[in-house]
Amino acid sequence: MTRPSMTPATAGEVFTLIRGGAATTRSEIGKLTGLSRTAVSARVAALQSLGLIADDEEGPSTGGRPPATLAFADSAGVVLVVAIGRSRAQLAVTDLAGAILAAEDVDKPVNVGPDDLMPDIATHLTSLLDRVDRKGDDVIGVGLSIPGTVDMTAGASLDSPMMAGWDGVALAPYLTSVTDAPLFVDNDANVMALAELSERRESAPNLLMIKASTGLGAGIVLNGVLQRGSIGAAGEIGHTKTAAARGMKCRCGDVGCVETVASGWALVHALQDQGRDVGHVRDVIRLALDGDGEARRLIRSSGRLIGDVIAGAVNLLNPDVLIIGGDMSEADELFLAGLRESVYGNATALATRKLHIASVSHGAQSGILGCAILVLDHLLSARQIDLRLAGGPGA
Numbered sequence: 001m002t003r004p005s006m007t008p009a010t011a012g013e014v015f016t017l018i019r020g021g022a023a024t025t026r027s028e029i030g031k032l033t034g035l036s037r038t039a040v041s042a043r044v045a046a047l048q049s050l051g052l053i054a055d056d057e058e059g060p061s062t063g064g065r066p067p068a069t070l071a072f073a074d075s076a077g078v079v080l081v082v083a084i085g086r087s088r089a090q091l092a093v094t095d096l097a098g099a100i101l102a103a104e105d106v107d108k109p110v111n112v113g114p115d116d117l118m119p120d121i122a123t124h125l126t127s128l129l130d131r132v133d134r135k136g137d138d139v140i141g142v143g144l145s146i147p148g149t150v151d152m153t154a155g156a157s158l159d160s161p162m163m164a165g166w167d168g169v170a171l172a173p174y175l176t177s178v179t180d181a182p183l184f185v186d187n188d189a190n191v192m193a194l195a196e197l198s199e200r201r202e203s204a205p206n207l208l209m210i211k212a213s214t215g216l217g218a219g220i221v222l223n224g225v226l227q228r229g230s231i232g233a234a235g236e237i238g239h240t241k242t243a244a245a246r247g248m249k250c251r252c253g254d255v256g257c258v259e260t261v262a263s264g265w266a267l268v269h270a271l272q273d274q275g276r277d278v279g280h281v282r283d284v285i286r287l288a289l290d291g292d293g294e295a296r297r298l299i300r301s302s303g304r305l306i307g308d309v310i311a312g313a314v315n316l317l318n319p320d321v322l323i324i325g326g327d328m329s330e331a332d333e334l335f336l337a338g339l340r341e342s343v344y345g346n347a348t349a350l351a352t353r354k355l356h357i358a359s360v361s362h363g364a365q366s367g368i369l370g371c372a373i374l375v376l377d378h379l380l381s382a383r384q385i386d387l388r389l390a391g392g393p394g395a
């Protein structure tokens with residue numbers, strides 16, 4: 001770790017070294033930061049006062065006193081997670097390392113509106129906390145994602161035509177019966193990008209996440225930082241116009257969007273029009289994996305059409321890796337083959353020279369993991385830890 005030599009490392013920066021596993025003893029911290037033994041001890045003591053560092057003084061008693069091992073106390077609190085999808089919400093409690101301690105799905109569509117869905121979610125979160133023997137006071141933060149554009153300052157949906165009744169409605173007040181901890185809200189593809197970044201921070205700091213489910217969306221990471229754009233609307237690729245969708249009416253109210261020919265809802269409608277008994281994109285995937293010819297054809301075609309749109313984004317951003325998540329990725333090669341063909345065929349040879357295309361690392365848990373990371377990356381950042389120690393916000 002290289003840092004300006006004139007500013008001594010703060011307690012928050014020392015915490016980052018311990019949390020990331022870069023340092024496990026006081027002398028390692030000293031070597032990495034240039035801090036004196038006294039200064040290291042003072043910072044470690046401050047972190048221990050927050051309960052964030054476990055100090056293992058126990059060790060073999062022979063041969064002198066061994067160096068005490070320092071470790072991040074990942075059980076010092078918990079995070080609540082709510083990944084809201086179009087047809088269900090995935091809930092979880094995680095520890096401070098993002099490991100899932102308990103999880104549960106609430107099968108209720110988002111279009112019932114926040115007054116119907118959020119009280120249900122609050123009830124289930126309380127029972128999840130009970131299940132892991134924790135209380136609202138143990139919660140350091142709540143991470144929530146929605147399938148739409150988010151006003152992060154308001155903690156609300158900004159403009160989501162598909163989520164009737166949610167726009168501008170602050171979501172934090174619905175959860176006050178569960179915990180007083182702060183709520184963080186973000187877009188579903190964005191949190192999936194955060195989950196993927198945690199796996200690939202070193203190997204692929206430029207990452208494009210495509211969520212292909214009922215709707216289509218993207219999360220963009222450049223140089224290890226999630227890009228939300230000017231008003232949070234970056235990545236809304238589902239409503240990119242494409243020739244194959246010319247004149248077709250989209251649920252956003254516009255015509256010609258790629259969603260009308262390639263999204264999960266479009267595939268469901270296409271099969272329903274043929275009199276098939278399907279209600280969700282997961283039904284289409286199941287049919288395809290069972291060998292249904294028409295379902296397979298639709299999924300292949302969807303991969304190609306989405307790939308056409310992504311090719312433009314690949315030219316623009318030159319990502320290291322393109323990650324495919326959401327329900328459609330469960331069809332694996334059936335979906336990926338067409339997408340790969342379109343991306344490599346339509347993007348420039350230069351932009352795709354080193355491009356790697358892969359499925360999400362955490363499958364269906366990608367969204368809940370990303371919501372936990374949204375909270376942890378903020379609340380456990382060096383800056384936030386220093387603010388807490390200075391008696392600032394969150395102290």
Ligand SMILES: [Zn+2]
Nearest residue numbers: 239250252257
């Ligand atoms: Zn549209």
